[in-house]
Amino acid sequence: MGLDIRTPIGLMFGIFGVLLTGYGLATNGSDVYQRSLGHNVNLEWGAVLLVFGGVMLWLARRARSGGAR
């Protein structure tokens, strides 16, 4: 197909993860997190997105090396 859709998905969520965790770290302890009931939701959910993006990239990579074999 020329493009494994898991690659762009993994990349995009990876970038979102980096952006959100980075922003979450920079704003840790800020008043804005009263909105999210005291959770630093950027840091926490950013970490989830990083993991999701990583898994997608890993799956794409595994399929690529499997296809070459």
Added chain:
Amino acid sequence: MHDSIQLGGIDYLILGVYFVFVLGIGWTLRRHAKTSEDFFLSGRSIPAWIAGLAFLSANLGAQEMIGMAASGAKYGIATSHFYWVGAIPAMVFVGVFMMPFYYGSRARSVPEYLKLRFDEKTRGFNAISFATMTVFSSGISMYALAKLLELLLGWDFHLSLWISAVIVLAYIYLGGLTSAIYNEVLQFFLIVLGFAPLVYLGLSDVGGWDGLVAKLDRVASARGYAPGAWTESWASMGSASANPMGVEWFGMAMGLGFVLSFGYWCTDFLVVQRAMAANSMAAARRTPLIAAVPKMLFPFLIIVPGMIAIALTEAGGSFSLPKMADGSWDYTMVIPRMLAQYFPPGILGLGLTALMASFMSGMAGNVTAFNTVWTYDIYQSYIKKDASDAHLLSVGRMTTVFGVLASVGTAYLATQFNNIMDFLQLVFAFVNAPLFATFLLGMFWRRATGHGAFFGLVLGTMAAALHHGLTLPASARVGIKGGWLVSPPLHAYTSEMAQNFWTAIWAWTVCFVATIAISHLTVQRKSDAELTGLVYSLTPRPPREALAWWKTPEGLGALVLALAVALNVIFW
């Protein structure tokens, strides 16, 4: 709006990254659309899981998100009937029983199946009404999105309308259906991962599931219903006046669960196209079954926020839905208000991007279905019969541009004439209501003739209009809501929803009976050889594949149904 949302740089950055990726996918795939089948059907090369997620995502437009969340607030968990009753059984049916004919006949569209099975006029009727409908519905959802963004973010209406239209246009123009499908998969994950934390935060705030039930019991009692009316899906369906939907169980099961649901999931080319693009018969049959699994979990993502919103609003805490001019709650603001309430900058950008993504997936679904039906079923059939494939490909690209422009035009029309839009949606509802009877008879009764199908459809559509004109929902005014034929109306329904369901039941029944009767009176012009692959009794069973039972369409379908039954029982 007193509480419009202020977006920060980080939020715009996330939205920008998303735009780069959807356009990037289109750009990467630009060389893959070499033939018209590549452009319109992805060269029938899509793996089952991708087709399955796209099947679901194309149906998950912004209007679905906003509307189902609103219904969650208005009617509670009973809204899940639109999923567990009104979608899953039909998705299993189309995968297990109908896909062999759609995919096996090599028809390139649903109207083309009607041409092969019946005749030209049946195809024409379906193709023209479907093409018009897709343009209008994408225009209306575009209008709704731009209006919402204007209200919520203060964005310019025209700017958000054109930007979203141009992005969808660009990625479909470049990569055709493949690009739409790939983006739908991306959008699917974005919608799930963008809204999941919202549900979590809302549920924590309301005091968990138990807190939600307790608060909703008070909401129900305050409105004169039994305490469980918002949190039990079937318990108060015994009579139409006992639940906020105003529908009784039979109208629900037959109208929504059978006629409307099967009519949409089994015959609407917007979703069926995704399965037709699958890379094998087995993949095509699994497509709707794979889609059914996340579909049955969506109530927790979409309906539960609505339930939380009304529970918190009526409990009188810090969260409140806005009111409309007439003093009632503005239920359509559930998702936007919850985003503003619980999401700080950063994740707020993700939530808004998810809303944008749901809008784009729905619109791309409409545009790709429109360009295919227009090119194959209207252009190639009536305008230029001997068109070369290269010519069809360029017509497809031009049609994509035209379809998007027409949608934008419709969106502007909607700003001026909201009544016309309501009227058109009503007409489409009449045309769609009987459709499933035609397909059911076409696929499972070889004697059904072209005249039978066509006139059955016409009579079914007329029956829908007639029923609508003779009945009226309680406390509605005569006109677009019904009752325009006789005064006083013959029957008053408890709610508009009940009237819709019964309109569908009548339309289907009339079409079913009329198709059988007229088929008996007319000659079958199609020989058995012509009908092979199109009708159940004349099609050889596909060879049993050597797969684990749960990987076969039948096994997977049974599993999906069992899960849907379990959900109905748990939330009974």
